[in-house]
Amino acid sequence: MIVAPEFCRVEVSEMKPLPSKARAVIIGGGVSGCSVAYHLVKLGWTDVILLERKQLTCGTTWHAAGLLSELRGSSDMTKLTKYSMQLYSSLEEETGIATGLRRVSSLSIAVTQERKHELYRQLSLAPAYGVEARKISVRELEGMYPHIDVSDVTAALHFPNDGQCDPGNVAMALAKGARQRGAAIFEGVKVAGVQARNGRVSGVTWEKDGERGVIETDNVVNCAGMWAREFGARSDVAVPLHACEHFYMITEPIDGLNRLPVLRVLDEYTYYKEDAGKILFGAVEPKAKPWGMNGIPESFCFDQLSEDFAHFEPIVEKALKRVPMLATAGIRTFFNGPESFTPDDQYHLGEAPGVRGYWVACGYNSTGIAASGGAGLALAQWMNDDEPPFDLSGVDIRRMESLQKNRLYLRERVSEVVGLSFGDHFPARQMTTARGIRRSPIHEHLKARGAVFGEMVGWERANWFARKGQEREYRYSWYRQNWFDNQREEHLAIRERVGIFDLTSFGKIRVEGRDATTFLQRLCSNDVDVPVGRIVYTQMLNERGGIESDLTVSRLTETAFLLVVSALTLQTNLCWLRRHLGDEFVVIVDVSASESILAVMGPKSRELLGKVSPNDFSNENNPYSTWQEIEIGMGLARAHRVASVGELGWEIYISTDQAAHVFEVIEAAGADVGLKLCGLHALGSCRMEKACRHLPDDVGSGEHVLEAGLGFAVKTAKPGYIGRDAVLRKLETGLDRRLVQFRLKDPAPLLHKNEVVFRDGRIAGTITSGDYGHTLGGAIGLGYVPCKDESEAALLSSSYEIEIAGECFAAEVSLKPMYDPKGERMRA
Ligand SMILES: Cc1cc2nc3c(=O)[nH]c(=O)nc-3n(C[C@H](O)[C@H](O)[C@H](O)COP(=O)(O)OP(=O)(O)OC[C@H]3O[C@@H](n4cnc5c(N)ncnc54)[C@H](O)[C@@H]3O)c2cc1C
Known part of the structure; x- marks a missing residue:
């Protein structure tokens, strides 16, 4: 039993009446x-x-x-946790409250070969993110942590700057620091709801000891932890998270126990921390127990949940083998407490879609202490500047679809999420829970033909097609996975004949109305005021020239446009459009579910479409970047001539009720021309050869459109669009870095993401996305390389190597797509 702590409460909380207004x-x-x-007042906000x-x-x-721990999955997230630790070490001096921060360092150990590879990938990445890490031998490991069984250890890493803290006191120190700078903190006051007027927060209603009141404000921040979903729902704000039970044990004091690093045995899902002569050992179980299905109890205050030894026993068994001294140490505490988890294991930050001034910072997936310092800083800056300080798309609440607030969905999903942080982070790894929610009309057709599905914001998407008799499961690895050859066959079919993909999950937004053209011209950096029937590839930029959206805009009529974006960025796009809508007479509608998309791609796509449609698919009638209405079988569709894979091809947009019919018609006619069903893995490898940028991996709000190599889609002559000044400025000052394409000369290794790029022997950056180039014959990646005041020739003449798990591989580099650099195939 852990007893609720006695913090210095009197020092941080207000005794005075609640104000009626706040910022x-x-x-x-x-x-x-x-x-x-703390961070809002530090930025100078008053009335917080x-x-x-x-x-x-x-x-x-x-x-x-x-x-x-410092190292995270991206450089920005790593910056934030590094900042948290720096902040926690300085708070005592500022506030007099000791946060207990001790940089005792940490050890991560592997007991499998695959995990060894993953650890060595982290080791390569750490210096690129400014984190100290080193490989240690088993003997050294024993020296640093003499109490563990190392007989099966395959690799060990030491992170000298990691540590531990006293979480309660970190929060109290932040509270005190906030109050010292003018924030008012009230305990015992429940916020009953958030009031909004005209789509903008106007106040909160509160309750205290039977008394009620209202505080007028333009900004609320939902930091309600595991209550955040229910609290958000009262204002129709989706905050998809769900609590899970979370366990650890603390031993009795162990004689002679010295200060120890934090230890993570990732393959066993366990961690160990020495504190005051005892060992705390806990787990992130691969199959966790959701909690609070009927709501979090109103009375919850320093509560603990029931012990469940049967659930924790498998973990304890592993722990006793790994750290044998635990068997005799005696257990003082078996603790079970709730924590919130989200559908994708990333926390929620930013302004919620739908209500301006409604901010969130919650759902920390058991990293809230490490994350909150940085997250608080980032959110405060975001609120202050009305834009994120850097690309926070990985945690931006707008990545969620509102359907993800469904409680059953969340309950299923979070049981898997708890263990993810210690699970192997294999490429292409798919969630196994909460599946099958959003399906294309041809889902069953694809399933019957061997599709192996992946999931994205609830959508089931065919990633690859198994051959007859082949196992229809992913077998994950850091090396070639069991679908590598399937991807190659599909890839080559697209390059040499014709393939068909189901792209129904793409986000589709209809922008319509008298002022639709002027509105979109103001948001898009390309010229979208084109004749009806034209398709424009464009970006929507922020004021810094960063890429908020990467999309195609098809002009459907004089006053109607169809915007097509990736499934993951639909809500972000809708928000961006809606928040920039001024007095223009425009309606913005999400029409994603109303149309399916079947992409027919490859040199024989024209021939195939000619068999199923009486329409004319020639260059004269339907050139690249145009669409036409077509009859197809007995249905009616639009054929959009685009080239996301770098070949001749069309995306067929069909009303969902006709999608199955159209698919059947194309499939039946395809046998003659060697049509192959293709999955998104083949799309990925084709786009990588063509160096098509992917948002959010390769481009995002922090990447300048010119540095991303997308200047060809930017119209500098067009006046008045958001980001134009930043484009002009960059043209004057020159590029600081450029996105380049790499190909490994050795055809064996693979690139995924986050591999480190060396230029002339020095770290230059990291791979933002990678895949295998089955036509180019090697792994292909994209990544930024600094190039201030350098010519293209100088950039290209350097020697490049890419480090994969400690091994360096020579790479070719190009600023133009290595596959079909002139784009002749897609215009054929
Ligand atoms: C067993 C366990 C071990 C963990 N270990 C680690 C670790 O080692 N490192 C790490 O980084 N993280 C760890 N975590 C996770 C970390 O504890 C959490 O991520 C973090 O504490 C979440 O903080 P929070 O402020 O979001 O939520 P909370 O601390 O839950 O705060 C939310 C607050 O909102 C209040 N509230 C709710 N509704 C209202 C309302 N309507 N009006 C007013 N107030 C309201 C609640 O009373 C509560 O105080 C662990 C969690 C558990 C359970």
Whole structure:
């Protein structure tokens, strides 16, 4: 049993009456809310109020294990956790509250060959993200952690700057720091709801000891932890997260136990922390227990959940083998507490879609202590500047679809998410829970033909097609997976004959109305005021020239346009469009579910379409970047001539009710021309050969459109669009870096993402996305390389190597697509 801690509460909470107005009201006094308050006042915001329904830290924060590690999946996320640790080490001096931060370092160990590879990939990446890490021998490991069984250890890494802290005191120090700078913090005040007027937050209603009131404000921040979903739902704001039970044990004091690094045995899903002569060992179980299905109890305050030894026993068994001294140490505490988890294991930050001024910072997936310092800073800057300080798309709440707030979906999904942080992060790894929610009309057709599906924001998408008799499961690895040859066959069919993909999951937005053209001209960096029937590839930029959206715009009529975006960015796009809509007479509608897309791609696509449609697919009638209405079988569709794979090809947009018919007709006619069903893995390898940029991997709000190599889609002569000044400025000052395409000369290794690029022996950057080039005969990747004041020739004449798990491979580099650089095939 852990006893609720006695923090210095009197010092941080207000005794005075609640004000009636505030610039920002933060809901929830866990580490997240305290950090947001701290950083807002630090930025000079006055009238910042934090309201906590019970007592500060009484939700999840008080009982966290307090592990802090620097290295994350992206350089920006790593910056944020590094900042958290720096902040926690300086807070004591600022506030007098010791956060308990100790940089005891950490060890990650592997006991499988695949995990060894993953650890060595981290080792390569660490210096590129400014994190210290080193490989240690088993003997050295024993020296640093003498209590563990190392007999099966395949690799070990040491992170000297990692550490641990006292989570409750981190939150209290942030609260005190916030109050010292003018924030008002009230405990025992429950926020009952958020009021909104004309799509914008106008205030909050509160309750305290039977008393009720309203605080007028333009900004609320939902930092309500595991309550955040239900609290958001009261204002129709989707905050997809769900609590899970989360366990650890603490031993009795162990004689002679010295200070130890934090230890993570990833393959066993366990971690160990030495604290005051005891060992705390906990787990992120691969199959976790969702909690709070009927709502979080109103009375919850420093509560613990019931012990469940049967559930934790497999973990304990592993722990006793790994750290044998635990068997005799005696257990003082078996702790079970709830924590919130999200559908994709990333936290939620930013402004929620639909209600302006409604911000969120929650759903930390058991990293809230490590993340909150940086997340609080980033959100405060975002609120202050009305734009994120850098690309935060990985955690931006707008990546979620509102259907993901469904409780059954969340309950299923989070049982898998808890263990993900310690699971192998294999390329192409798919979620196994909460599947089958969004299906294309031809889903069953594809399934019957061997499709192996992946999932994206609820959509089932055919990733590859198994041959007859082939197992229809992913077998994951860091090396070639079981679908590698299927991808190659599909890839080559597209290059040499013709393939068909189901792209129904793409986001489709109809922008229509008298002012649709002027509105889109203001948002798009390409010229979309084109004749009806034309398709324009464009970006929507922010004021810094960063890429908020990467899309095609098809002009359907004089006053109607169809915008096509990736499934993952649909909500972000809708938000961007809606927030920039001024007085223009325009309607923006998500029409994603109303049309399916069948892509017919490859040199024989014209011939194939000619067999199923009486329409004319010639260059004269339907040139590249145009669409036409077609009869196809007995149905009616639009044929959009585009080239996401770099070949002659069309995307056929069909009303969903006719999609199965059209698919059947194309399939039947395809036998003669060698049509092959293709999955998204083949699309990925083809686009990589063509160096087509992918948002959010290769381009995003932090990537300048010219540095991303997309200047060909930017019209500098067109006046008045967002980001134009930043484009002109960049043209004057020159590029600081450029996105380039790499091909490994050795055909064996693979590139996925986050491999380190060396230029003339020095770290130059990382691979933003990678795949295998089955036509080019080697792994292909994209990545940024600094190039200030350098010519293209100088950039290209350097020698490049890419490090994969500690091994360097020579790479060719190109600024033009290595496959069909002149784009002749797609215009054929
Ligand atoms: C067993 C365990 C171990 C963990 N170990 C680690 C670790 O080692 N490292 C790490 O980084 N993270 C760890 N975590 C995760 C970490 O504890 C959480 O991510 C973090 O505490 C979440 O903070 P929060 O502020 O979002 O939520 P909370 O701390 O739950 O705060 C939310 C607050 O909102 C208040 N609230 C809710 N509704 C309202 C309302 N309507 N009005 C007013 N107030 C409201 C609640 O009372 C609560 O105080 C662990 C978690 C658990 C359970």
